[in-house]
Amino acid sequence: PAPYLQSYESRLANYNNPAARALLECIARKQSNLCVSVDVSTKAKVLEVVDAVGPSVCLIKTHIDIVEDFDADLLDQLEQLSKKHDFLIFEDRKFADIGNTVVLQYSKGVHQIASWSHFTNAHSVPGPGIIAGLASVGLPLGRGLLLLAEMSSEGTLAKGEYTEATVQMARESRGFVVGFIAQQRLGRADEDFLILTPGVQLGSAGDSLGQQYNTPAAVVGKGADVIIVGRGVYGKAGKEAVREEAERYKKEGWAAYEQRMKA
Ligand code: 6AU
Numbered sequence: 001p002a003p004y005l006q007s008y009e010s011r012l013a014n015y016n017n018p019a020a021r022a023l024l025e026c027i028a029r030k031q032s033n034l035c036v037s038v039d040v041s042t043k044a045k046v047l048e049v050v051d052a053v054g055p056s057v058c059l060i061k062t063h064i065d066i067v068e069d070f071d072a073d074l075l076d077q078l079e080q081l082s083k084k085h086d087f088l089i090f091e092d093r094k095f096a097d098i099g100n101t102v103v104l105q106y107s108k109g110v111h112q113i114a115s116w117s118h119f120t121n122a123h124s125v126p127g128p129g130i131i132a133g134l135a136s137v138g139l140p141l142g143r144g145l146l147l148l149a150e151m152s153s154e155g156t157l158a159k160g161e162y163t164e165a166t167v168q169m170a171r172e173s174r175g176f177v178v179g180f181i182a183q184q185r186l187g188r189a190d191e192d193f194l195i196l197t198p199g200v201q202l203g204s205a206g207d208s209l210g211q212q213y214n215t216p217a218a219v220v221g222k223g224a225d226v227i228i229v230g231r232g233v234y235g236k237a238g239k240e241a242v243r244e245e246a247e248r249y250k251k252e253g254w255a256a257y258e259q260r261m262k263a
Contacts, residue, residue, distance in 0.1 A: 019144035054085025099133030152199025185223025220256035
């Protein structure tokens with residue numbers, strides 16, 4: 001069968017990248033293909049949500065630039081929580097500039113993303129120089145890159161030939177590019193890319209700004225290896241409700257994976 005129809009453990013053989021390997025191992029160990037997107041804007045709230053969902057996730061996704069009281073202590077505490085609960089970190093930076101600029105954005109500035117984030121993502125629109133630049137910083141640190149091959153939002157331009165050309169760019173940098181942000185399985189049947197899919201929520205079709213949602217079962221059925229859920233989880237009121245919701249998505253995502261392996 002195609003690599004993505006096999007178990008997460010067996011797919012370890014297809015990856016040399018340390019971040020990709022750590023993620024596959026964590027998914028298998030915790031039986032969780034859930035990534036929670038913690039899109040909240042204070043340190044205290046970020047840490048509260050991460051502590052609540054930590055036991056249920058393989059990956060925590062941040063938008064670090066929306067945290068209004070960001071400081072180095074947040075990064076220390078995030079790292080402590082990642083050890084306590086056993087998860088990896090993905091800063092959703094969506095780099096989109098020339099190689100030289102993204103080198104600086106990835107390694108320097110207030111956030112120094114490369115120093116703490118196992119994964120980050122980039123748009124392919126600038127061409128391969130963006131990957132070369134990010135790789136020059138990230139590869140020596142064992143980081144992994146996800147290319148935005150498709151988007152979940154209504155009217156996205158990332159489709160058709162753009163998506164195909166993005167997959168081709170990934171093929172040419174397999175040591176660093178470990179997969180895609182996408183809505184479905186991409187690449188040839190014999191290739192193995194990690195597919196991380198946002199736009200996932202139970203009981204909502206979308207928001208008023210063009211976000212479009214599918215269920216965990218639907219996206220895993222189409223090839224998602226990791227489901228990314230934001231408001232569906234952190235949008236619940238109270239730490240206990242957030243924890244319960246993360247557990248619910250974890251179970252849904254894992255059941256869908258088991259279903260896919262049977263197919
Ligand atoms: O579940 P939501 O709608 O609350 O949050 C979805 C999260 C947000 C988006 O910035 C992000 O996923 N996202 C991405 C990513 C991960 O790159 C791509 C995309 O196509 N759609 C999308 O929503 O943090």
